[in-house]
Amino acid sequence: MTTTAHNPAVESHGHEHGHAEHHGPRGILNWLTSTDHKVIGLSYTITSVLMLVIGGALAEVIRGQLANPNGHLVTMAQYxxxxxxxxxxxxxxxxGPFAFGALANIIVPIQIGAPDMAFPRLNALSYWLYLSGAITMLLGFFVTGGAANFGWVGYAPLSDAVYAPGAGADLWIGGLLLTGFSAIFTGVNICATVFYLRAPGLTLFRMPIFTWNLLVVSILILLAFPILTAGLVMLYADRHLGTHIYSVAGGGVPVLWQHIFWFWGHPEVYILALPFFGMVTEIIPVFSRKPVFGYKGMVFATLTIAALSLGVWAHHMFTTGVVLLPFFSIMSLLIAVPTGIKLFNWIGSMWRGQIWFSTAMLFAIGFVVTFLIGGLTGIYLASPPLDFFTHDTYFVVAHFHSVVMALVLGGMAGLYYWGPKITGYMLNERIGKVQFWLAFIGTQVFTIPQYIVGLNGMPRRMAVYPNDPEWQTLNTWSSVGAIMIGISTLLFVVNIVASWKKHPAGDNPWDGHTLEWFTTSPPPHHNFFRLPQIRSERPTWDHNHPEAKALAHGKEDH
Amino acid sequence: MRIESKILLWLGIFFGLMCAVYWTWSLENAGGVMMFFAMGLCFLPGLYYFWWSRRMGYRPEDDPNATQETGAGYIDAFPGSSIFPFTLGSGAFFVVLSMVFGSWLLIPGLGLVIWAALGGIAEGRRGGDK
Known part of the structure; x- marks a missing residue:
């Protein structure tokens, strides 16, 4: 059935038109046919967290193998x-899907006062392509020859038909094609939604930072993902159609794959990171009882990161010897500036605030600390002489695991912050805090030994390593950290079960700033019965605290 | 709408400058080509939005003093539910699987895609599944 959306100007208006009454199909047919962004977002959330659990289980096997120098848990091919x-x-x-498909899908339309995404059916198609892509890639485990085995970057010539002959590699390519189109459609959708469906008075510079970051991420998706898709089509053509784009034998250039892959791959790092930056930027001011510090600085930092991210791809390729080292080194070092502005503003938002150390806030602070470690080691890697020394060692592995574990912490912060809005029920804070400390300490126990063992020269992607007592101790500690992270993720599942429909959240459990806290939990179909007047970037807070007048940007909060 | 177009145009200008510096300095073509088209991908929607912003004028969501009443009324028809995204998605799934397991999978794949395309268009024409 079709529902027409009306902008709910005043309370009675919204009720009269009954746009909250939605009589769609129920049960599994509802899940299959729904075009409601909240249902699709929840499907995205559940699927991507399931993928986190599957990927995490593989990580535990890897760390089990590496806990001893000559581990026999798996064979080298399986490794x-x-x-x-x-x-x-x-x-x-x-x-990726968790960053721009899951929470973004649910929260962005509500934060801008929109009834749904601009293209609801395209949104549903994004999810089905993502799910198909995930199934396609995972099918690799069940075919002859096993799953893809050339590293997640699929470097030519390792990924060609000679070195990776099985169906697993083709399933990997096919899965990426599907998820790539899913990402592109999501990018189109978020752009159109943010450009055309904002509530009256919600000017671009009053949008919540989370929505801003998703807008910038969507632009980056549209710039980067088509290149990956094109590269994969060419890879498939090389494998099956007899072209020689990446093979030296036919006059091709293997390094071209690296250029194409990383021209997508480095913006992808920011496509992954910026939504989590946005989540943390929402959470820190709310739990510090202050407006965000340096709103415009945050927006321009996001835009600068996006602009620079297209000029840094070859810092992954310094050791190929055929890239312009000074250009990529300068651009990579420059990205530290807007990222530093963001860190400064996060600390500025907490400064002299009345901080409420809820689970979401703890995870957000854990994100800031862990991301600082990952970011600072990234500055080392932007310098070619240091990169020549550490390339393909565990130092690089530790660097990006600090970064992505920071994102996992940020994602957990987002789930604890918006979970009550999505489900209508609070998550257990006590289990959440245990989960946080296990995840936070586990992350550091996991990565810091890897930094050291990497500086000592241990290469990545090795199933066995020399029987050196120091290397073994460090690797064992790293495995202990991985187990702690695994237990903390299981605690999240335990928490969902333990707090299932126990404590109703109410509309606004955190005294939040942005529009999603103005509607009910969970929000009705088409999201709003009424909207407040929007006079600043935190309309809900202004509405709930009329005694504090809306502040212009840059004015001190007295 | 004016700021939206300016963001894209400034990004495009930045990519253009970066492309010019990189291409002349590096003597390597792949990155230069990709940055050139990144510039184009910013200018294309940026210029479109700029043209559109002049046509549509000032919207309530661009007005910092707008009241909610100014935005009241009909926005658009949103389909409440539709099977065709699922149909199209599973069609694409079979088409991709046909790249791996044999072209016979194109039969269900293309069948689902065509069904979804026809059904989706019909659904869009009558404004949703009524």
Whole structure:
């Protein structure tokens, strides 16, 4: 059935038109046919968290193998499949879809006062393509020859028909094609939604930072993902149609794959990171009882990161010897500036605030600390002499695991913050805090030994390593950290079960700032019965606290 | 709408400058080509939005002093539910699987895609599944 959306100007208006009354199909047919952004977003959330659990289970096997120098948990061939599929699942099937498909899908339309995404059916198609892509990639485990085994970056010539002959590699390519189109459609949708469906008075510079970041991420998706898709089509043509785009034998250039892959791959890092930056930027001011510090600085930092991110791809390729080292080194170092502005503003938002250390806030602070570690080691890697020394060692592995574990912490912060809005019920804070400390300490126990063992020269992607007592101790500690992270993720599942429909959240449990806290929990079909007047970037807070007048940007809060 | 177009145009200008510096300095073509088209991908919607912003004028969501009443009324018809995204998605799934397991999978794949295309268009024409 079709529902027409009306902008709910005043309370009675919304009720009269009954746009909250929605009589669609029920049960599994509702899940299959729904075009409601909240249902699709929830499907995205559940699927991507499931992918986190699958990818995490592979990681535990990898760390089990590496806990001893001559581990016999898996064979070397299986180990290659494990680290390839661990990376692929985590990047393509968990981090990306979770970042711009899951919470973004649910929260962005509500934050701008829109009834739904601009293209609801395209939104549903995005989810089905994502799910198909995930299934396609995971099918690799069940075919002859096993799953893809050339690393999540699929470098030529390792990924060609000679070195990776099985169906697993083709399923990997096919899965990426499907998830790539899913991402592109989501990008189109979010752009159109933010440009055309904002509530009256919600000017671009009053949008919540989370929505801003998703807008910028959508632009980046549209710039980056088509290149990956094109590269994959060419890879498939090389494997099956007899072209020689990436093979030296026929006059092709293997490094071209690296250029294409990383021209997508480095913006992808920010496509993954910026939504989590946005989540944390929503959470820190709310739990510090202050407006966000440096709103415009945050927006321009986001835009600058996006602009620079297209000029840094070859810092992954310094050791190929055929890239322009100074250009990529300068651009990569420049990205530290807007990222530093963001860190400064997060601390500024907490400064002299009345901080409420809820689980969401703890996870947000854990994100800031862990991301700082990952970001600072990234600055080392932007310097070619240091990169020549550490390239393909565990130092690089530790660097990006600090970054992506920061994103996992940020994602958990988002789930604890918006979970009550989505389900209508609070999550258990006590279990949440135990989960946070296990995840936070586990992350550091997991990565810091890897930094050291990497500086000592341990290469990545090795199933066995020399029987050196120091390396073994460090690797064992890293495995202990991985187990702690695994237990903390299981605690999240325990928490969902334990707090299932126990404590109703109410509309606004955190005294939040933005429009999603103005509507009911969970929001009705088409989201709003009424909207407040919007005079600043935190309309709900203005409405609930008329004694404090709306502040212009840059004015001190006295 | 004016700021939206300016963001895209400034991004495009930045990519254009970066492309010019990179291409002349590096003597490597792949990155230069990709940055050139990134510039184009910013200018295309940026210029479109700029043209559109002049046509549509000032909207309530661009007005910092707008009241909610100014935005009241009909927005658009949103389909409440539709099977065709699922049909199209599973069609694409079979088409991709046909790349791996054999072209016979194109039969269900293309069948579902065509069904979804026809059904989706019909659904859009009558404004949803009534």
């Amino acid at each position: 290659n499949e494990l680290f390839t599929m661990h990376g692929s699942i985590m990047i393509y099937l968990f981090a």
